[in-house]
Amino acid sequence: MAQVQSVERSLSILEYLADEPNGASIAQLSAEMGLAKSTIHRLLQTLMVRGYIQQDEQTGYYQLGVQCLTLASHFLGQLDIRSVAKENLKQLSQDAEEVVHLCILDQDEAVYIDKVESKQTLRMYSQVGKRAMLHCTGVGKALLIGYEASQWEQLAENKGFPKFTDTTITNLEQLKEEIGNIQAQGYAIDEQEHEKGIRCIAAPILDAEGKVVAAISIAGPIERMTKSRVQTDLVPVIRKQSQLISQKLGYRKGVEK
Amino acid sequence: MAQVQSVERSLSILEYLADEPNGASIAQLSAEMGLAKSTIHRLLQTLMVRGYIQQDEQTGYYQLGVQCLTLASHFLGQLDIRSVAKENLKQLSQDAEEVVHLCILDQDEAVYIDKVESKQTLRMYSQVGKRAMLHCTGVGKALLIGYEASQWEQLAENKGFPKFTDTTITNLEQLKEEIGNIQAQGYAIDEQEHEKGIRCIAAPILDAEGKVVAAISIAGPIERMTKSRVQTDLVPVIRKQSQLISQKLGYRKGVEK
DNA sequence: TCCTTTCATTCCATAATACGGAATGATGTT
């Protein structure tokens, strides 16, 4: 577990600033992290010279810098699931005429790595990079079918099941049952479990070894995403695209169980 | 100039990996950076525990991790030019029916921070986060009008003027003249200077102090972006939106010189 | 205007921390 203290501290600073939309002062960081002001100052300088941090021109507060974005853009460029899935996402968004997402799993959370909006609803990047909990989102639950039973309990301990709406899953029993359903039917429904008024359908993507590596989803307001439309129109199209992507990744079995 | 060595080295590792789409081995990093393998190993561990680096499952090579994306998403959330300009970009893309970009300046380069495509040309994020040189792009030249003469020379020294096409500006004289034109007319044209077949028109965004803080552009293939269309249709619309955004940021003078 | 407070910044002596060389372990190649 040998770690480099100063690097860890720098990362903590970055992560702290990520949660402070208005930035923070040296004094604040010093108090918050229990380090001397001189230490914080020196670390901030280092990060600032490289552009990972910048100072707000008005307030003088320190906040995240452009270089963070540059790294992310390279990260996305290196992600091959993204390029593999791109065409399928486009197709899916055309078929479904709703917003479509691609997510991967990271540390018991779903991370949105791509998004295609139907028509010209041109809100961009609104979600890419964002994280979501697993128990209350379509993609989250789809990703969960790759977990072992022991991992479910880990998840319950580490993250818990916060209640967002009156349909949110709030305990392990419900989750187990739900995962059973999803495995049986090959897709997951988010029945307004995270946000009232939003229904979502999601499906897992498997790689050559049958491992769950990603998930795709279609989401929209319940007015448009009626139960009948989901069942008759959307289930087929999302399953089709999830299978196609899985096949591109080398998955060979039919997704029918 | 006091800097933290280990942090600088970590950042260098991240930046090196950003340019290695397939990742790199410890040996390779060690050779490339002139550091002991044990040092690289320790730094990598630290970055990996936090998720900024991950190992390719097949090759074992180290590559950028998801956490980079997470930071970027927070960075973008904090950037207010982006939210300020969003509606105007949409409008512009509708008026122009071509792809529209928003860029900021960082370290003598243009960084794309938002993009709106017209219609359903759903290639997304293809540019956001990317960097471009200043001398050969519309947005770059638009951003350059905020430079002092001394900074032009700096730019020339630091970056040079690589030639991409036969219209690329390749020396300081040409650049000075071009900047004069842009200041006079309030917009910049990229006449296939970076990529053959792509014509682009760009305009600077100014803040309350009259400082150039960003630039917007319309780009497309010369077939559609004819000179007459640019002059009669696009110049007016891009100037209108750039002025509106500048006004939102507190800029008060008319953009007419 | 001057005093007070609250920041950020610089300086410096201390030792804790990061360092790299060498040894070991793991993998894969001929």
Add this chain to the structure above:
DNA sequence: AACATCATTCCGTATTATGGAATGAAAGGA
């Protein structure tokens, strides 16, 4: 099986990061 090429661990050394104190700058109050 021996070799080559990786990654990983260990450990003594001194370089490097540290935090306290002193200084400087800026903002707010009287």
